[in-house]
Amino acid sequence: MEMSSVCLYNGCTPWQGLLLTASLLTCWHLSATAHVTIESVPPQVVEGENVLFLVHNLPDDVLNLAWAKGVNTMHLGIGTYLQSENLSVPEPVAQPFVQITDTTIAGHRSAIFTCISPDTDVSIRWIFNNQSLNHLERMTLSPTKCGLMIAPVRREDAGEYQCEVSNQVSLKTSHPVSWP
Numbered sequence: 001m002e003m004s005s006v007c008l009y010n011g012c013t014p015w016q017g018l019l020l021t022a023s024l025l026t027c028w029h030l031s032a033t034a035h036v037t038i039e040s041v042p043p044q045v046v047e048g049e050n051v052l053f054l055v056h057n058l059p060d061d062v063l064n065l066a067w068a069k070g071v072n073t074m075h076l077g078i079g080t081y082l083q084s085e086n087l088s089v090p091e092p093v094a095q096p097f098v099q100i101t102d103t104t105i106a107g108h109r110s111a112i113f114t115c116i117s118p119d120t121d122v123s124i125r126w127i128f129n130n131q132s133l134n135h136l137e138r139m140t141l142s143p144t145k146c147g148l149m150i151a152p153v154r155r156e157d158a159g160e161y162q163c164e165v166s167n168q169v170s171l172k173t174s175h176p177v178s179w180p
Contacts, residue, residue, distance in 0.1 A: 036058060037055075039056060040053060041054060044169065046091070046170075047089050047091055090169050091169075092169055092170035093117065093119045093170050093172050094117060094165075094172065095172045095174065096117035096172060096174045097116050098113055098114065098116070098161055098162065098175075100161075100179055101114070102180070108151060108152035110150060110152060111149070111150045111179055111180075112148070113126070113161050113163075115147075115163030115165065115174065116146075117146075121167060122167050123167070124144065124163055124165055125145070126148055127162040127164060128159055128161055129160055138150055138152065138154075146163075157179065158178075158179060158180055159179065
């Protein structure tokens with residue numbers, strides 16, 4: 001990511017850009033009465049995208065403005081303050097895959113479908129024959145929806161199953177697996 005300048009007062013100061021991991025705005029100023037805030041535009045970014053940090057309520061007596069890495073807001077003594085803006089950069093999800101386990105319980109055949117993804121904090125949706133799965137009485141989802149059990153399975157349950165994993169920035173669908 002590269003930006004040509006940061007404008008302060010009446011002029012602009014050139015700089016070489018800000019890494020997305022840099023999330024601390026450091027302001028040294030004499031007046032502690034103004035509450036400096038930092039706005040990330042856009043508020044949510046994906047790794048590799050650009051982000052702009054806007055400084056609001058910058059006092060007239062600012063002596064210096066610098067960008068640095070860090071996560072804390074702290075008071076460093078008379079007239080020196082650090083103001084932080086946390087910027088989380090969620091990564092796109094990896095492609096999941098479906099694992100099928102056939103079992104027989106009390107003479108009834110059942111199927112357990114498991115959506116396997118290395119990602120955490122994701123939403124999971126099940127797809128049957130290219131359509132969102134209609135949840136039936138015979139179907140049980142695990143609390144995180146990564147597991148789908150059909151008991152007992154019937155002939156009409158035969159077909160292609162997929163799982164879809166998503167977070168706030170991306171969505172990936174597994175390759176279809178056929179059952180039985």
